[in-house]
Amino acid sequence: MTERQQLPPGAEDLHRVTITDVARAAGVSVATVSKVINERYGVAARTSEHVQRVIEQLGYESSLVARSLRSHKTHVIGILVPEFEPFSTEVLKGTSRAITGTGYELLAYSGGGRAGEVVGWERRYLSRLSGTLIDGAIMMTPTVVRTAGSVPVVAIDPHAGPADSPTVDADSYAGAVLATEHLLQLGHRRIGFLGGRPDLDSARLREDGYRDALATAGIPVDPDLVRLGGYRRQVAAAPTRELLSLADRPTAIFAANDLSAIGVLDVARELGLTVPTDLSVVGFDNVPESALTEPPLTTVQQPLQEMGAQAVHLLLRLVHGEPGASTHVRLPTSLVRRGSTAPPAAAPGRAGG
Amino acid sequence: MTERQQLPPGAEDLHRVTITDVARAAGVSVATVSKVINERYGVAARTSEHVQRVIEQLGYESSLVARSLRSHKTHVIGILVPEFEPFSTEVLKGTSRAITGTGYELLAYSGGGRAGEVVGWERRYLSRLSGTLIDGAIMMTPTVVRTAGSVPVVAIDPHAGPADSPTVDADSYAGAVLATEHLLQLGHRRIGFLGGRPDLDSARLREDGYRDALATAGIPVDPDLVRLGGYRRQVAAAPTRELLSLADRPTAIFAANDLSAIGVLDVARELGLTVPTDLSVVGFDNVPESALTEPPLTTVQQPLQEMGAQAVHLLLRLVHGEPGASTHVRLPTSLVRRGSTAPPAAAPGRAGG
């Protein structure tokens, strides 16, 4: 039962109620209604109360769109993501927690996820929303960040290198070293690497960590063992197959993120290899899904939710024009040992760390 | 009067480039630019090309806000959620997958997650966004859905009962029966139930399932064993403590969702009880997090991602005004056995199924 009889029954179905409707019903001008809504000075208490009541009755709520078009201040911050997948949704959880009590609201925007649109979505989304609608943006894993002519932007795990704009990321290099050392300590000597894309910063850092850890252990990198997995499950399949079809195939694979590690698991199963007995696998990210695989994935944890929270804090500071503290927050990574790693089948025993 | 001419380098930093800038730079009217953008008839091929080029050069992208205010058609659908937590983000993943290739984009909106605002956010969000900005909305676990004067709405797992508007949900009742039967088959006789809120539909159905399964097994329901956990981890703590402090405490607890089940795990640990030896726990939802607990949670799976995908399909059909197929999609639930359930410590042995 709707408790409003001002409008003829059903009339509210035709158009959503606007500020004009309220003004008319209250017998005042729209300007006055606007003032009441925004608690501006210069409205008689009586009038204000009356208008409030009408607003209540009509169930009026101001249009975010119209308001923002005019006032350029919305108290909404945007999270721009290419797609809602395990990585970005994990970060989203962190932003959601961090935003509570700040008086801001969250608007997560994602395109249709057209695969071809790998590059360029950042600029597009930002242009479409900024200046209006959002007061600031958090951009997830962007490849390019052009802040020009837009609201403040914080990048999370940007692929283009942490130079452009304020950034929150995790220590990819150290994480990769951890992962590789873990494999070395188990006794692996032929360790494959399934990278992201060479033009992406996080991917490159992970490869660096892998190479350096091997070098430290005095093991030369076999170029045959380094492939590109593109950070995606399906993309990882082909290079993994190549890797595992090698005459002298690796006894372990370090994949640059969890999704491609899961892709490795897929191929191993397809090839009749048992993980971890025949092949050890390490991922990167520690998205919740990595614990659900069979066997559960050993991986490098990034504090994804914390990264989201930090990004919110950083962005809010920028939006408020506060002296922007540090402009680059780097969070630590750590190894999560689960079931996908073990000593190689015919291991020569433990290697010295 | 803002005067910016050809845009000297860096000038685009002052204001984002608008359709007016493009028009000026191209030497045509804004109307013409608009026509080019929207591929309307009545523009000379030469003009069109020229304008296109200028748009490219300036990096112009039309404002979603301004456009939607005027045209009331945006090709964006909104996902309205109270908060980004494991449940809603799971659904989000499904919507993201389903939206690809449809030509629509996704806009997930969440308030500051003010705890007090448990009720009423639905109407507020919808009013703020609908009519403009979004062509349709998917509302997550709303308690009330008033579609009046707004765009088409599909509800996911609504708490108010699946009568109001098109709905996608999972079979809570059957799931609860499965969970309870599982516990009974393990030999449990004193089974506690940690419900949601009695006014919520899914919560009620889960309680019904619990009661009916017990009744079928010929076991009377002890009112002392039925408490309210509010679907939240922290809220679940107090009632759980009461349950486990009972003289004749339950040997198993069925919690109405995973978050409150995790709350049960917290309290059990705090009380020095080992799960599943001293206490069996079953949850509901099967969010990824439920596999990460110690021990991993036995739970009832809802096809969360699939629910999101179905909601998208249903909504798009409504937006297009197609004859709306079924208006209520109910997906099946199933039991996921993991480590949090076992026969009771001093079990009288297996009970007959």
Next chain:
DNA sequence: CTGTTAGCGCTTTCAT
């Protein structure tokens, strides 16, 4: 204290 008037950036008749 209140109403009138201008737009915000865009689309859409309707003239030209």
Next chain:
DNA sequence: ATGAAAGCGCTAACAG
């Protein structure tokens, strides 16, 4: 084929 002008819902001067 093109542009002038109106207006979407709202806020912000500025008059009265």
